[in-house]
Amino acid sequence: MSRISAVLIVILTLTTGGCTVVDLDASGNPIMPKDPHAKPSYSNQTPQQIAESSWQSRVLDTAHQHAMSWADMETKSSTVRAGGSESVFVRASGTVAALDDSNQRERSLTLTLNGKPVKVNLGPVIRSNALRDAAGVRFEEFTNQVQYAQLTRALNRHAVQQLPAVDASWVGKPAQALLAVEMGHGVVNDVMAVELKQGATP
Known part of the structure; x- marks a missing residue:
């Protein structure tokens, strides 16, 4: 033809x-x-759209299914190779020992867990990859390093937006938290709140 x-x-x-x-x-x-x-496809979505559309399936569902206790996280951290890091979700209950809002862009509270003070980042600006990595979001899913970094910030912003208003009235009271934790070999590097509410574990 x-x-x-x-x-x-x-x-x-x-x-x-x-x-x-x-x-x-x-x-x-x-x-x-x-x-x-x-x-x-992530290629035709903004980082904020990706964060919002994947929040339930990739973050909350993963966190609720795989969150470990603070004690188990500390044990697991000893298996992280020296110089490396690993991020996990942790469910914890403790007492709010302090609130640091001297820097309104990087607020944090101190939660006493197993007798130890733990700094928990509340934002609105959070400089951590813990949430992204704990949720299993991989670089290979994105076009380039810039988009990957933008999604990290978008996920952190979205997490902050879901948190309740935390003020000085929380200090001295029990609280329950779902956390994204970046741990090194035997140490905790970064902790950010994914869910937070007042009251002791029922």
């Missing part, structure tokens, strides 16, 4: 039988419509 005949057949196919004509781009190539059954 000649090239001209092939072109004519394509034209007849597109103009008969009620078929939808495919648009062409500037180079004359067909612009194929998106598959309505295709899974959404």
